[in-house]
Amino acid sequence: MTGTAGAPLTPPPVRESRAEQRRGVPWFAYVALVPLLVVLALFQYYPAVSGIARSFWDWNPGQVSTFVGLDNYATMLGDEIWWRSFRNLGYIFVFGVVAWVIPLIAAELLITLRGEREQFVFRTLLIVPMAFPGVVTALVWSFMYHPNNGVINRALTAVGLGGWAQNWVGDPSFALWSLLFVGFPFIAGLPFLIFYSTLRNVPREIFEAAALDGVGRIRRFWAVDLPLMARQVRLLFFLAVIGTLQYGFMAYIVTAGGPDDATMVPVLRMINVAFQGQDWGYAATLSTTLFLVTLVLSAVVMFVRRSEPSTNVKGL
Template sequence: MAIQTPDRVVPDTVAILADTTAPRRPRRRRSISWGAYLGLAPLAIMLGVFCYYPAASGIFHSFWNWNPGGESTFTGLENYATMMSDQLWWESFKNLGIIFLFGVVSWVIPLAAAELLISLRSERAQFVYRTLLIVPMAFPGVVTALIWSFLYQPNDGVINTFLKSIGLDALAQNWLGDPHLALISLLFIGFPFIAGLPFLMFYSTLQNVPKEIFEACSLDGVNRMQRLFLIDLPLMGRQVQLLLVLVIIETLQYGFVAYILTSGGPDNATTVPVLHMLSEAFNGGNWGYAAALSTTLFVLTVVFSTIVAVAKRRDSTTNVKGM
């Protein structure tokens, strides 16, 4: 802190003032060697071949009656007109809405886990519990889906066997075979949803909060719920906005677990746009129409992500002006 007296100024303060008032020489821009560009060339080529080219090809062939390896005919917007009248396509978005809402609501559990974990005074205990909570992230998604498939078995599955053993036979269900239960059963795969990105982001945010703030809250009589809404959640604003973008992208691309366990059934109860697109391509042979569906999902992903990003920028601008 700068200290001033009537006779003199502390030398450190003089040095700081001299440094801020002295004219600065313009910095020379460093030239980047061609070796750096050559080193990035293989990565750029791989991205172009395996990412950008397939996406551009899908968009291009969405205007064609595409026959891979054969003769294709240009159809213009016919595939998109067919999509507008595809009832199953639009019904699949209802399932996406449920998946999105469930994904956002499920953040409550990792948030509670992060709050409880940060409240531990022992750093060793925090390390042990944090490790135990995030280790399941290393398990392959296929393994997790197959394990839950065994849990959901209607005859000898773990869930129904447990319910029958405690006399609750009436609660035993065909979890993946009932159209009213299949989707919610898929959504509960991975419960309690702690081993994931939301928990890591919430916990890392709380870790960066100075401990003095938590100590001051306890001295002022602020309970945990008040601290959550007055301090913790406002600090997580940017993380929540990023998670919203990620959950939008993940929701629009959802279909992996449903494909393995239900294939969109029963009675299309777990059909999502990705599964409908794959069915049109591989089962129906409608490759051009499937490309149109894929392009639509891509556009929706860009639009919703842009909306969240613009809202985030406006919020940041408002906060800066209000300071």
């Protein structure tokens, strides 16, 4: 068979069916997955299912437990500290997303540098703090916030602004905001790496074409850079939702949820109920609820209908 120009037509490639693809996989590949599934079932699925089941009990490990049905969930509905912890979590999430502006600006400035050596030096300096353990960061900021010997209050006093000195993590009015700023300026993290790697992989010709068309730096950001990062921003948003729901480590080290539960978050509330209140059944209820909230929000973020990310340059 030939085309209109006399050239032979190439038949379209035949796609293998799913059954044919499965027949091409060696049987031992499936067998090799069995130990992994057993380990996951033992150390991941069983604890999760066990926790859900025990949320319906007045659970006393090593002692007699009593089935209480939905009583634990009824108690949760009236738990003001639990619901206040979700409000604090909302502040943490919004602040964390807004803070992406700083690593985004840093990534934009970094790709502006022409020399590879200059980019390497500044990139290294910006991401080195990622190597510091989180507990070190938390302890350093706790010292900085100390009301008497903290660096922040000492610096304010040194420049004549001693009246601004506060008990930053000991005052309910300032504790949550102080916790939010731990780690400032928020450059050394996953958002910076994603923004920078995305912009770095954009062909230089696109930026040069925008410059030839008279596109300014700010307009190029909105018309070129941001659309090219749409997929990465959605990924970061999904990770931020999951990460915020699991937030608790930094709050535990810096404020322990206080003062007066001003920095309480769901994970800390669950830990306090279990280890301080010794109410393990109710703690399992809080854990199950947090798991369901995480599951639902993850499903919404992943499956909500959204436009396909475009890599086209628009508005030039």
